[in-house]
Amino acid sequence: xxxxHVARAAYWELRDAGTGLLHRPRIETVLxxxxxxxxxxxxxxxxxxxxxxxxxxxxxxRAGALQALFRDVERDxxxxxxxxxxxxNLHPTTAAFVSFVIERFSRDAWADxxxxxxxxxxxxxxxxxx
Numbered sequence: 523x524x525x526x527h528v529a530r531a532a533y534w535e536l537r538d539a540g541t542g543l544l545h546r547p548r549i550e551t552v553l554x555x556x557x558x559x560x561x562x563x564x565x566x567x568x569x570x571x572x573x574x575x576x577x578x579x580x581x582x583x584r585a586g587a588l589q590a591l592f593r594d595v596e597r598d599x600x601x602x603x604x605x606x607x608x609x610x611n612l613h614p615t616t617a618a619f620v621s622f623v624i625e626r627f628s629r630d631a632w633a634d635x636x637x638x639x640x641x642x643x644x645x646x647x648x649x650x651x652x
Contacts, residue, residue: 523561523572526554534573536595545595562588571595577627602627 533546552570555561558578566571566587580586605622606612 523553523555523564523570524549524551524560525558526556535598536573536592537592537598563591575600 532550533548534547536547537543538545539637553564555564558574561572561577562574562582564570565574566582571591579588579590583590602623604623606616606620
């Protein structure tokens, strides 16, 4: 499974965290989607494997709904840029948003967050028919 906005590749690029060696295992995309949460749910449903950003996968990993593969490799980082005209006269809302993005998407910010409690199960209705 893969993001639909990423060029369709026939392989993943995974770098060995210890040696820096680049691995390119071949993949076959069976589902392409532009939403990481939807891809995560498809994997949980058993439709395949994927590469997900940690901030999308972390709660499902903690809950045991997903299993991490290739723990000794990592993807090259994806950079996120906040672009605005100048810090001078920066609107407080913009400054707060930039601070939020920096905090939310830094590795340490999401890694130590506790997983949210599971949603309560809906009560099952019993049939009164015989």
